[in-house]
Amino acid sequence: MHIVVILIESIIIGGLVGFAAGIGAARMFNAPTVQALGAFRTLGEMNAAQGDPASHFSFGLGFFFNAWASTVGAGAFTQDVTHRVIPNWSAAILLIKNKDLAQTMHNPKKMGLMSALIGVIVVTFLNVTSSSIPASLQVTAVKVLVPAATTLINMVMPIIFWLAAIDAGRRSGLFGTVFGGMAALIMGNAVPGVVLGILIGKGVEEIGWTRITRIMLAAVILLFVLSAFFRSFDIQLLKQFGLGVPQWLQSWHRAIGG
Amino acid sequence: MDQDVKDLEHAKSFWYADWSFPIIVGIMSAGVFAGTSMYYNYGVGAFNEVAIVAMLKAGMTGGSYGAAAAFGASFLFARILEGSLVGILDLGGSILTGVGIGIPAILLSMDIEAPVKNFPLALLTGLVIGVLIGGIIYAVRHFTLGQSKATFGADVMMGAGNETGRFLGPLIILSAVTASIPIGIGATAGAAAFYAWKKPIAGGAIIGAMILGFFFPVKL
Numbered sequence: 001m002h003i004v005v006i007l008i009e010s011i012i013i014g015g016l017v018g019f020a021a022g023i024g025a026a027r028m029f030n031a032p033t034v035q036a037l038g039a040f041r042t043l044g045e046m047n048a049a050q051g052d053p054a055s056h057f058s059f060g061l062g063f064f065f066n067a068w069a070s071t072v073g074a075g076a077f078t079q080d081v082t083h084r085v086i087p088n089w090s091a092a093i094l095l096i097k098n099k100d101l102a103q104t105m106h107n108p109k110k111m112g113l114m115s116a117l118i119g120v121i122v123v124t125f126l127n128v129t130s131s132s133i134p135a136s137l138q139v140t141a142v143k144v145l146v147p148a149a150t151t152l153i154n155m156v157m158p159i160i161f162w163l164a165a166i167d168a169g170r171r172s173g174l175f176g177t178v179f180g181g182m183a184a185l186i187m188g189n190a191v192p193g194v195v196l197g198i199l200i201g202k203g204v205e206e207i208g209w210t211r212i213t214r215i216m217l218a219a220v221i222l223l224f225v226l227s228a229f230f231r232s233f234d235i236q237l238l239k240q241f242g243l244g245v246p247q248w249l250q251s252w253h254r255a256i257g258g
Numbered sequence: 259m260d261q262d263v264k265d266l267e268h269a270k271s272f273w274y275a276d277w278s279f280p281i282i283v284g285i286m287s288a289g290v291f292a293g294t295s296m297y298y299n300y301g302v303g304a305f306n307e308v309a310i311v312a313m314l315k316a317g318m319t320g321g322s323y324g325a326a327a328a329f330g331a332s333f334l335f336a337r338i339l340e341g342s343l344v345g346i347l348d349l350g351g352s353i354l355t356g357v358g359i360g361i362p363a364i365l366l367s368m369d370i371e372a373p374v375k376n377f378p379l380a381l382l383t384g385l386v387i388g389v390l391i392g393g394i395i396y397a398v399r400h401f402t403l404g405q406s407k408a409t410f411g412a413d414v415m416m417g418a419g420n421e422t423g424r425f426l427g428p429l430i431i432l433s434a435v436t437a438s439i440p441i442g443i444g445a446t447a448g449a450a451a452f453y454a455w456k457k458p459i460a461g462g463a464i465i466g467a468m469i470l471g472f473f474f475p476v477k478l
Contacts, residue, residue, distance in 0.1 A: 002300070006300055009292065010296075012289075012292065013292050014289075016288050017305065019285060020283070020285040024347075027273075027274070030274065031345040032345030032346075034275075034345075035279045036346045037286065037353075039349050039350055040348075043346070062457050062458070066460065066461035069464040070308050070461075072468070074308045074312070075303065075311065076297075076304050076307060076308045076311035077293070077305050078306070078307050079305070079307055079350045082305060082349055082350075123303070126302075131301070131302050136472055136475040137468050137471060139471070139477070140468055140472070141464070143441070144434045144437050144441065144464070144471075145430065145433070147433040148308075148433040151433070152309045152422070152426055153312065153325075153329075156422065156429065161422075164414050164415075165414070172414065183328070183332070187324065187325070187328030187329070187332070188322075191329060192329055192331075192336075195332065196332060198410075198415055199340065199410050199411055201411065206410070223335065227328055231324055231328075
């Protein structure tokens with residue numbers, strides 16, 4: 001029963017995601033004239049394997065195994081399913097019949113329909129095979145993957161993004177450091193703050209303090225203020241500095257449920 | 259002649275036009291959000307990296323959804339800005355992490371369970387959110403088009419994002435070693451074999467650890 005539900009849901013999900021991923025990827029070859037949905041790494045990699053069905057297929061296959069291992073282990077597909085497996089496999093199939101890139105890999109209609117089919121097959125396969133694995137494997141996966149993932153999110157990712165911000169120039173380094181520290185305090189993870197710091201730092205460096213960058217900075221500050229309020233950071237802050245929490249602030253929190 | 263046909267298609271057809279962009283994002287978000295719903299109910303099917311799904315898992319197993327919510331929402335915010343400015347909306351940051359992890363975490367942290375738990379409702383929620391995101395980008399793009407040529411550090415973030423993936427392999431081996439000796443040996447051998455075959459070593463480390471873990475089980 002369980003497995004039938006997973007099967008049906010997988011077919012629906014795979015079709016939707018595959019269809020959109022295919023159109024989005026093909027539209028990337030027409031960006032920035034056409035607004036696309038994809039990733040720069042996908043664009044680069046698909047260009048690297050351009051025209052050769054075997055390269056596209058084997059590239060996708062490598063990541064497919066990785067995704068399979070991750071799905072069996074932790075139920076997570078990895079982003080590679082939409083970034084690499086689906087677009088590359090549908091490009092490979094289309095290219096077998098026709099070597100003209102403009103009519104195949106760069107054509108959103110053909111890529112969308114073929115990717116919907118590939119999506120159904122890949123998603124269903126991953127979900128059905130991994131939902132029927134023995135318990136001892138799941139225990140191993142949890143014991144191995146969860147600690148590794150925790151270190152990755154809390155330590156490795158913030159440090160890599162932080163160093164990238166510092167290396168990218170004085171402005172992004174400064175904004176990255178301030179927002180990174182604030183995000184670690186308020187949100188519990190520094191990465192979002194560092195990312196926003198890079199965004200604003202590089203934006204100001206490239207186009208100066210225009211209306212766009214000012215609106216962005218205001219929006220980021222608002223994001224921090226709201227996150228702080230809803231995670232009761234303001235109350236913690238006042239308490240740990242040994243100050244009293246005013247009555248009106250506490251009643252605000254109660255009223256909004258923060 | 260061919261060029262003329264293409265220009266016409268760019269302007270009008272669903273496949274190339276800007277007006278269809280919100281629909282495409284909506285379809286993608288519906289699928290991804292429903293994938294998270296399936297993960298919530300059955301433990302499989304989330305469209306994201308192990309590390310990011312683990313944040314949602316932390317909330318599902320009694321911890322706080324705060325990390326997942328803040329992480330996902332900020333990524334979504336950053337990517338919407340970037341996507342409308344550079345012409346490519348980053349699928350990973352905006353939809354897979356923002357809509358697939360961030361928004362479910364926000365809903366669940368407010369005890370709104372239905373859109374995540376109920377599959378048809380999840381499809382609908384994802385669709386609506388995606389159309390909204392696509393619409394915002396469509397609007398921002400038309401509003402700012404030609405005003406700005408900045409990349410907003412997209413290359414820096416992309417570089418750091420790819421660099422992060424490389425750390426997972428060694429981290430998995432280090433964590434496998436602490437689980438048990440057989441699992442540690444399996445992870446090391448698997449990673450080495452994948453490296454020799456020019457495949458990402460994280461996959462080899464996981465498979466190696468799983469095989470040895472099957473024959474020499476450990477307790478949680």
